[in-house]
Amino acid sequence: MLGSFPLTAIVTAVALLVYIWLIMKVGGARAKYGVNAPSIDGPPEFQRIFRVQQNTVEQLVLFIPALWMFAAAWGDMWAAAIGVFWPLGRVVYALTYYQAAEKRALGFLVTVLPSIILLLGGLIGAVAQVF
Numbered sequence: 001m002l003g004s005f006p007l008t009a010i011v012t013a014v015a016l017l018v019y020i021w022l023i024m025k026v027g028g029a030r031a032k033y034g035v036n037a038p039s040i041d042g043p044p045e046f047q048r049i050f051r052v053q054q055n056t057v058e059q060l061v062l063f064i065p066a067l068w069m070f071a072a073a074w075g076d077m078w079a080a081a082i083g084v085f086w087p088l089g090r091v092v093y094a095l096t097y098y099q100a101a102e103k104r105a106l107g108f109l110v111t112v113l114p115s116i117i118l119l120l121g122g123l124i125g126a127v128a129q130v131f
Helices: 006-033 044-074 076-083 085-099 105-130
Strands: none
Touching: 006 044, 006 076, 006 085, 044 076, 044 085, 044 105, 076 085, 076 105, 085 105
C-alpha cells in the first residue's frame, strides 16, 4: 500500500514525529515545573505546553484518516501537497502557544484548514465512486 502513496506516508511520518517532539516537550516541562504524573495542574507555562500536546492528539484523529482518504480519492501528490501544511502548522501552533495562548490562532488555522480540505475532498471522492 505504501508503494502507491509514498508522499502521503512521509507526511504522516512527519506529523507523527512532530507529535513525538510535543510529547517530549511535556516530559521536559514536567521535570522543569515539578508536575508529577498523573497531575496536569501546574503553572501556566506547563499548562500551555501540555495543552499543545493534547490539542495535537485531538487534531491527529481528524488529520490522519482525512489525509489517507484524500490520497485514495485524488492521489498521493495532491494529498501530500495539502497535508504537509498540517505538521508545519502544528510547529507554528506550538511555538506561539508556548509564548502565550492568545498567539496560537495562526498555527491553528494552518492546521485546521488542510484537515477540513482533506476530509471534504476524501468524502467527495468516496461519494463520487459510489455514483
